[in-house]
Amino acid sequence: KAGVTQTPRYLIKTRGQQVTLSCSPISGHRSVSWYQQTPGQGLQFLFEYFSETQRNKGNFPGRFSGRQFSNSRSEMNVSTLELGDSALYLCASSLAGQGNTGELFFGEGSRLTVL
């Protein structure tokens, strides 16, 4: 079955702009999580959505937000972009429930460059 799909794969924005990233989870997966990867920082948890509700949130400012739709697809938005927001944004889906092994299935990521 198809894996986690993220769009766009690459994008360039300027400071002050806003950006929306999209994620389509694996069919049947109800949980979608977002992570930010920057050099030297590893992957940092942004938030997790399950059944259209934010279930967990990391330590990021309010400029970072997300949502999940009834078909489990998710979007994340970053407003008032800063240079430090340049990163690879990774989306992951999981079964989140009975049968959940704790394994996250990651997409290839959206690489955001802020100039």
Next chain:
Amino acid sequence: DQQVKQNSPSLSVQEGRISILNCDYTNSMFDYFLWYKKYPAEGPTFLISISSIKDKNEDGRFTVFLNKSAKHLSLHIVPSQPGDSAVYFCAASEKLGNEKLTFGTGTRLTIIP
């Protein structure tokens, strides 16, 4: 505050030998630990996991060891193969099924043919 630490940014190992990747954590609430492997331009892929009730879990060439008292885990790859060259991330969560994972900064493993 880095709650999961991988102190070796890189590691080079001869093909056929054992690769040992280390990870330390500080949060005693962590209950479940995972290793992910990442190739360039791809998302991380799950490798192996271990619950805090165990001290060892094995899957083929991969074995993860957990020392709860030392808050330390390690991933052993035997024998190492060129296809194992990748960045390896250690991750931890406070319970199985909690999608909020805390990741280390990764160790780049290079297998020398």
